[in-house]
Each structure stands twice: as C-alpha cells, then as structure tokens.
Amino acid sequence: MIKTPVYMDYHATTPVDKRVLDAMMPFFTEHFGNAASLQHRFGWIAKEAVEIARKKIAKAINVQPREIIFTSGATESNNLALKGVAHSLRSKGNHIITTQIEHKCVLESCKSLETEGFRITILPVDKTGKVNVEDVKNAITDSTIIVSVMFANNEIGTIQPIAEIGKLCAEKGIVFHTDATQGVGRIPIDVEAMNIHLLSFASHKMYGPKGVGALYVRSRNPRIAIEAQMNGAGHEHNLRSGTLNVAGIVGFGTAVQIAMDEMEEENIRLFRLRNRLQEKLLKLEKTTPNGHATERLPNNLNITFHNINSDQLMTEMNDVAVSAGSACTSEEIGEVQYSHVLHAIGLDQEAGRSTIRFGLGRFTSEEEVDYVAERINTVISKLRTFSAVGV
C-alpha cells in the first residue's frame, strides 16, 4: 500500500530534505545570531554559516561567492535583476527582450517597467517551447539593454539554448539574465561557460526551505551594475538590504550541495520513472505530450488528455497532487484562463484546459508512478464514458 495523497507537483515546490532540516535546526535556537552583528560571537557564528552556504551555492554554478546575493526567492531575484539592470542602464537604452514562456514574475516585472517607459519585446517559442536564437539576434537593437530567457520551463520542462544566447549577448555587449529556478540543482549549469550575467534561483525547488533564494550578479568581464530594489542598512553589497535569513540560507547551502552530489544518480532514476509514466499515459487514446522530446527536464511530464477537462480530472483524482494547465487569476474572476505557456506552444483553449503537469522528484517511487498511471486510466475512461453518453 502506498501513502496518499501522492505528491507529483515537484515543479511547484519540494519538501525539505531531512538532511537539510538537520543542518538548519541549530540556527533557529542556539545559533540565532544576526549575521551582520560582527561585534560578538553570536554574529560571527551566523556570518560564518552564511559564508559557508554562499561558497557551496557559488561552486554549484561555477561563480565567485561574492557574486551571490541572497533574496527571499526567485520572484524577488527576477524583480531585482530586471528592474535593477533597467534602472541602472536607463541612460544607455530602454529596450528589453524576453519570451512568452517566462514565469509570471518575469513577465510582470517587464510589464511594470513598460509603464516606466521601457520597451519590451516578447519573443515567441516553437511548438516544443524553444526560443529561436536567430529571433533573439533579430530583436536586438541599439537600445537593447537586457535579454532575459529562462533556463528551463516550469510547466513543459523545455530547456533553452542558454549557451548560444549567452554567446550572442556577450558579442553584442548586452546583459543576459536567466531565470534558472527549475535548472539549478537539477541539471548542470556553468555560468562562466554559458556567458550568463545574472541568474535567479530558489531554495524550495531543490529540497531546501521556502522564502530564500539567490541572484548571481557577475562582478567582472563584464561587471554588471544593478540598482537595489530594497533600501536599508546595506546588506549584500548594498544590493539587498534586510537581516539575512540565516537558517534558510544554511538550508539552501546544504540543499544545493546534496543536489549537486546526487544529481547524476538522481537524474538517471527520475528519467526512468518519468519515462515509465509517460509510456503508460501515452498508451491512452487521444493523449499528446507537450514540451521538447529530449531537451526537457528529466522530472517533467506534461500531457494533454483531449476532451477531458483537467479540473474535472483533478477533482475525480483528489488523492494525487498534480497541476492543471488552467489558471484562474483573481483579476478575471470566474473566467478560467489557460496557461500562457500552453498558449505560446500553440495549444488552443480546449487543449490547454485538458492538460496536466506531472512533476516527479527525489521521493517519487515506482509504486507511486504506477498508482498515478492507474488512477488516470480509471478516471479518464470514466469521464470519457460519461461524455460519450452525454451525461
């Protein structure tokens, strides 16, 4: 017997690994010091722990520790990167290039910059969710100051040609930012080799605690200047003021280290489990996979079950936690929209509302995969029988 509900929504968040929690615990109680209180031992201990975590995090993406700025998560990192660069390069240009499939926090940051007079180009993607490097090249003008393309998509898992875009931006002297929240700790990332200037990520997507993230800001070749969005006592090289979340940062560091140490082994396992689920589900009639066939996160599976409403499917299958391709936004109460990512890869409203995202992770078992496949099978045949008889 397996324990229900089964969690298969690892792109949304992950549980804290027990090893991470163990590392964090002392920093809530005996080592509670403020990492900025450098006149006494409490502060020194906290500061030392933060710097050890910073080193681990920097090493994971091949950068210098001083280039890591701690934030509250990827949303804040993306806001800081985009608004920070836009404000600091305002005299140089006002044009920003991004893509249709970015996380809302990138798209909304761009929208907010648009109201300040910045011009935004939102590039399309192909059917697999990939950005065409030629499109990026053609969109660049004399006034372009930043290109922001995510590393891997959180809905369909498609991995972007980041090294090629990085090379292009380096040649053109344009700042290149990537939202690598789904990438760090899951797939290898080398900031140096990929010519990345700014990179956002978060702890809770890799078995660390929620509420802590980081922004990598390149300090040389070239040095990237960003304007702080949070003003205060000058923490994090004056780029992000506020008392550091010491326990969270310690957990983040431990989570990154575990993810890096176990990445290869974990990915072989996830790849096998994901493919097992994929094979089982694609055997069902009228199902199509979304995202890129090979350049895709090993734990991602996104499937359209044609003529099935995904909300209805999830209601019938409430012992399995997955995510639907529809999203009800508070501004448009009652009007169910479907995901902007599915729209971007060419799914119509009908298909978009019939789509389910499965996110596998460290604690997913083969039994769970088989259970979910079986549940989907049962629920789909039930729903299809109902709709066939017009109920």
Ligand SMILES: *Cc1c(COP(=O)(O)O)cnc(C)c1O
């Ligand atoms: C989860 C996620 C975010 C937001 O991260 P938070 O830490 O929750 O703010 C941004 N981008 C991507 C790609 C994500 O998956």
